[in-house]
Amino acid sequence: MNFGQLTPLEFEELTAHIFRSRGFRTFLTPASGDGGIDIEAVYDGEVFKGTYLIQCKLWKNNVGEPQVRDLYGVVQDRQALKGILVTSSGFSPKAVRFAENKNIDLINGQTFIKLLKNINEHGKEINNYPIFSNQIKGFLEEDSFDAQMYHLLVDEIETNPTFEQPYMQLLELLLKSVLSIGKKSKYNGIINEISFYSNRYRDRFTKGRSNSEIGKRVGIDYIILLIHLLNGELTNVYSQINFIREAKFKGNITDQAYRAGIPTRYKPHITDIVRGLQQFISNQDINYYYIPFTTSFYYDDSNPYIRVVRPHTENISMSWIIDEFGINELEDIEQQKQLLAIYMEKE
Incomplete structure (x- = not known):
C-alpha cells in the first residue's frame, strides 16, 4: 500500500x-x-x-x-x-x-x-452496523418499538449529520421505549443505543463555550446519568451528578442567556436523585420516591441568539427502576451502598 x-x-x-x-x-x-x-x-x-x-x-x-x-x-x-x-x-x-x-x-x-x-x-462483508443480535439490535424486534421511525431518523442523521432535531427525536423514541419495554432493555441493545447517540450528539453540538451549548451539554449529561441508573451503576450515577454540577455558565443568573442552560431546571432533578440514593443506601423505603426521567424534548427559539433544547421529564418510581433493571451484576450491591455512603457524606 x-x-x-x-x-x-x-x-x-x-x-x-x-x-x-x-x-x-x-x-x-x-x-x-x-x-x-x-x-x-x-x-x-x-x-x-x-x-x-x-x-x-x-x-x-x-x-x-x-x-x-x-x-x-x-x-x-x-x-x-x-x-x-x-x-x-x-x-x-x-x-x-x-x-x-x-x-x-x-x-x-x-x-x-x-x-x-x-x-x-x-472477504468479510463490511456494513455500517454489525449483524443484528439480541445484544446489539434486538429492540427492533419488539412489538411496541417503532422500527420504521427508528430507521427513518437514523437515515436522516447519517444523511444530514449537522441537523440537530433528528437526534432529539431519536433519543425521545429510545427513551420512551425503555420505559415501555422495561427490563428487556438491558439485554436487547436499546440502552447501548441511547448511549451511542447521546455521546454522538454531545460531541457534535455541545463543544462550544456559549451558554446555549453548555446547557445542551448538561441536558445530554443528564441522559447519560439516566443510562447509568438503568444499568444499575449507582456509583457512576453519583459521579455523573458531580460532573453535571461542574457546568459553568456565564453571566448573571438573571441573564436571559441562562435560559439556555436552565441550571435551575436540573437542580431539583439532581436533588431528587441524590435523596433517592440516600434512601436506598440506608435501606429505607423508596416505594414512593420518584426520579425525573427525560422522555421528550421541545425547542425554544424565542431568543434569536439562543437555540434551546429543553427536556420534558416524567416522574418514574425509583423502586420500579431498581426492581425492573436491577443493580449491575458485576458489582456487589452492599459494596456500592458503602461507596455511595462515603461519597455522599457531605450532601
Missing part, C-alpha cells in the same frame, strides 16, 4: 473500515470541535463493550509522545473504554513508553496494512 496516495479523509475511512469489519459501529467526527478524535467506534458485545476513541495520523514522521498524551487526556475526559492512535508511519520510543499500562493502543503503518490485508483475504 502506498500511503502517499491517500488523503487524510481516505485514511480515516479505511481505519473505520477495519473497525467495522470487527463488529464496531463507527462514526467519523466533524473536522473540528472533536478534541482531535477522528473516529468514534462503539462495540456492543457482552465483553469489552463501550466507546473507543480513534485518532488517525497520515504522517511520514513518527508520532511523538505529545500526540499520545493528548489522546489519553481526551479518553480520560470522555471516560471512554480505550483510545487508539493509528498512523501510517511509526511511534517514537517516548510515545511507546507513555502508552504502556494505559488504556491506549498504538497501531503503526505495518500493522495497519496487515489488518487491512486480513479483511480482504477473508
Whole structure:
C-alpha cells in the first residue's frame, strides 16, 4: 500500500473500515470541535463493550509522545473504554513508553496494512452496523418499538449529520421505549443505543463555550446519568451528578442567556436523585420516591441568539427502576451502598 496516495479523509475511512469489519459501529467526527478524535467506534458485545476513541495520523514522521498524551487526556475526559492512535508511519520510543499500562493502543503503518490485508483475504462483508443480535439490535424486534421511525431518523442523521432535531427525536423514541419495554432493555441493545447517540450528539453540538451549548451539554449529561441508573451503576450515577454540577455558565443568573442552560431546571432533578440514593443506601423505603426521567424534548427559539433544547421529564418510581433493571451484576450491591455512603457524606 502506498500511503502517499491517500488523503487524510481516505485514511480515516479505511481505519473505520477495519473497525467495522470487527463488529464496531463507527462514526467519523466533524473536522473540528472533536478534541482531535477522528473516529468514534462503539462495540456492543457482552465483553469489552463501550466507546473507543480513534485518532488517525497520515504522517511520514513518527508520532511523538505529545500526540499520545493528548489522546489519553481526551479518553480520560470522555471516560471512554480505550483510545487508539493509528498512523501510517511509526511511534517514537517516548510515545511507546507513555502508552504502556494505559488504556491506549498504538497501531503503526505495518500493522495497519496487515489488518487491512486480513479483511480482504477473508472477504468479510463490511456494513455500517454489525449483524443484528439480541445484544446489539434486538429492540427492533419488539412489538411496541417503532422500527420504521427508528430507521427513518437514523437515515436522516447519517444523511444530514449537522441537523440537530433528528437526534432529539431519536433519543425521545429510545427513551420512551425503555420505559415501555422495561427490563428487556438491558439485554436487547436499546440502552447501548441511547448511549451511542447521546455521546454522538454531545460531541457534535455541545463543544462550544456559549451558554446555549453548555446547557445542551448538561441536558445530554443528564441522559447519560439516566443510562447509568438503568444499568444499575449507582456509583457512576453519583459521579455523573458531580460532573453535571461542574457546568459553568456565564453571566448573571438573571441573564436571559441562562435560559439556555436552565441550571435551575436540573437542580431539583439532581436533588431528587441524590435523596433517592440516600434512601436506598440506608435501606429505607423508596416505594414512593420518584426520579425525573427525560422522555421528550421541545425547542425554544424565542431568543434569536439562543437555540434551546429543553427536556420534558416524567416522574418514574425509583423502586420500579431498581426492581425492573436491577443493580449491575458485576458489582456487589452492599459494596456500592458503602461507596455511595462515603461519597455522599457531605450532601
